Amino acid sequence: MVQMKRTAPRARRASAAPPETALKPGRKSRAPRRPSAADPATVREIFTRFRAANPHPKGDLDFINPFTLLIAVVLSAQTTDAGVNKVTRDLFPIADTPHKMLALGEADLRERFKPLGFFNTKAKNVVALCEQLIAKHGGQVPRRREELEALPGVGRKTANVVLNVAFGQPTIAVDTHVFRVSNRIPLAIGATPLEVEIGLEKIIPEEFKRHAHHWLILHGRYTCKARRPECERCLIPDLCRSPEKRV
Numbered sequence: 001m002v003q004m005k006r007t008a009p010r011a012r013r014a015s016a017a018p019p020e021t022a023l024k025p026g027r028k029s030r031a032p033r034r035p036s037a038a039d040p041a042t043v044r045e046i047f048t049r050f051r052a053a054n055p056h057p058k059g060d061l062d063f064i065n066p067f068t069l070l071i072a073v074v075l076s077a078q079t080t081d082a083g084v085n086k087v088t089r090d091l092f093p094i095a096d097t098p099h100k101m102l103a104l105g106e107a108d109l110r111e112r113f114k115p116l117g118f119f120n121t122k123a124k125n126v127v128a129l130c131e132q133l134i135a136k137h138g139g140q141v142p143r144r145r146e147e148l149e150a151l152p153g154v155g156r157k158t159a160n161v162v163l164n165v166a167f168g169q170p171t172i173a174v175d176t177h178v179f180r181v182s183n184r185i186p187l188a189i190g191a192t193p194l195e196v197e198i199g200l201e202k203i204i205p206e207e208f209k210r211h212a213h214h215w216l217i218l219h220g221r222y223t224c225k226a227r228r229p230e231c232e233r234c235l236i237p238d239l240c241r242s243p244e245k246r247v
């Protein structure tokens with residue numbers, strides 16, 4: 001991604017207005033009524049259960065320092081974490097700093113990134129990213145959101161992951177899983193990742209914020225799946241009010 005910012009996933013728009021025909025007197029809307037966002041006590045209970053089941057959640061991307069985390073997240077755009085890990089398994093041991101990564105050269109990186117898709121853009125971005133880290137940040141990954149988002153290939157979600165995982169800040173990165181799960185349960189309802197992020201920031205108690213996005217990603221990836229949520233093994237079926245619930 002030249003910044004590969006993700007467009008909003010095509011999740012159901014809970015707040016979308018019904019079609020005009022549905023508003024005419026005498027005509028009933030067939031659209032299912034969407035539940036409103038969970039109340040504070042429910043939100044607390046949901047995260048209490050996630051924490052009890054997995055007190056120290058981790059993402060699936062492999063990395064060895066803030067720089068390799070940043071590269072891994074940039075490479076993960078439009079592909080799977082498992083695919084990125086396959087590529088970085090041989091890469092990070094020999095290129096764990098911007099200088100070493102640049103020394104490999106763009107052509108070498110392009111070959112390595114081929115399995116990931118968008119490999120031309122990703123190779124260019126990684127090279128430009130390393131050059132900027134060296135030129136503007138002494139080869140270090142910056143700790144400020146504005147500086148992170150100014151780097152090639154780095155958007156808000158990537159910055160949130162790095163701030164959270166590498167630097168321990170309670171940011172909430174909204175990827176496709178967090179977006180879907182949050183709208184589905186629903187926790188925070190929004191038509192864009194930013195709306196969901198702002199909504200989650202407001203409703204998640206401070207004590208859960210540090211790990212909130214990991215719990216939601218893992219819940220969405222392994223249980224509350226996009227096409228067929230596995231509600232029979234869900235931790236929160238009694239708290240979920242999704243019309244897609246299957247228990």
Ligand code: SF4
Pocket residue numbers: 184185223224225229230231234235236237240241242244245246
């Ligand atoms: S009950 Fe089903 S739809 Fe609701 S959160 Fe759990 S897995 Fe998702």
